[in-house]
Amino acid sequence: MKKVILWLDDNLEPILIYVAYAMMAGLVFEQVVLRFLFKTQVAWSAGVAIYMFIWVTWLGAAYNVRKRSHLTFGEIRSQMPYVMQFFCLLIDAVLWVSLSVVVIYYALGQIELLQMNFAFVPGTSNLMQWWFYLIMPLGWGLIILRALQNLWQDIATFRRREPFQLNSQAIAE
Numbered sequence: 001m002k003k004v005i006l007w008l009d010d011n012l013e014p015i016l017i018y019v020a021y022a023m024m025a026g027l028v029f030e031q032v033v034l035r036f037l038f039k040t041q042v043a044w045s046a047g048v049a050i051y052m053f054i055w056v057t058w059l060g061a062a063y064n065v066r067k068r069s070h071l072t073f074g075e076i077r078s079q080m081p082y083v084m085q086f087f088c089l090l091i092d093a094v095l096w097v098s099l100s101v102v103v104i105y106y107a108l109g110q111i112e113l114l115q116m117n118f119a120f121v122p123g124t125s126n127l128m129q130w131w132f133y134l135i136m137p138l139g140w141g142l143i144i145l146r147a148l149q150n151l152w153q154d155i156a157t158f159r160r161r162e163p164f165q166l167n168s169q170a171i172a173e
Helices: 002-038 045-066 082-116 129-133 137-158
Strands: none
Touching: 002 045, 045 129, 045 137, 082 129, 082 137, 129 137
């Protein structure tokens, strides 16, 4: 079970991003084929493709927080004293968690509003908009998880007096 959890921890965002991106690309491709070859279109596919882009965006933000490649200013921080680097990493965690809590709070209100008003995806009669907007609290919840994981790692690194990972290594991995 531990291996499964560790595997999910390493691969959750990339897998979900690939699935959402494939769905988005497939819908756009399908629309192009329908428009240019058959002179018709499916009314809902453009809207769903946009919603899938929202999924890619928030999952990508969580992935980049995890990989420390999202708003880190690593080059500047690497020039700071060791204790100041740690202090900046603590501030990062506090800011990520604080912003995430605010976004989740307001996103849940928006989702509730969409749900109460039975907001459908344009062009459909049974595809609810709020299903797609669930990625906001889920994605920002993942950002909280990733920020806390980074904080845990930073505290352990600080206690061992090892150098911090300040520059993004997401591309290299």
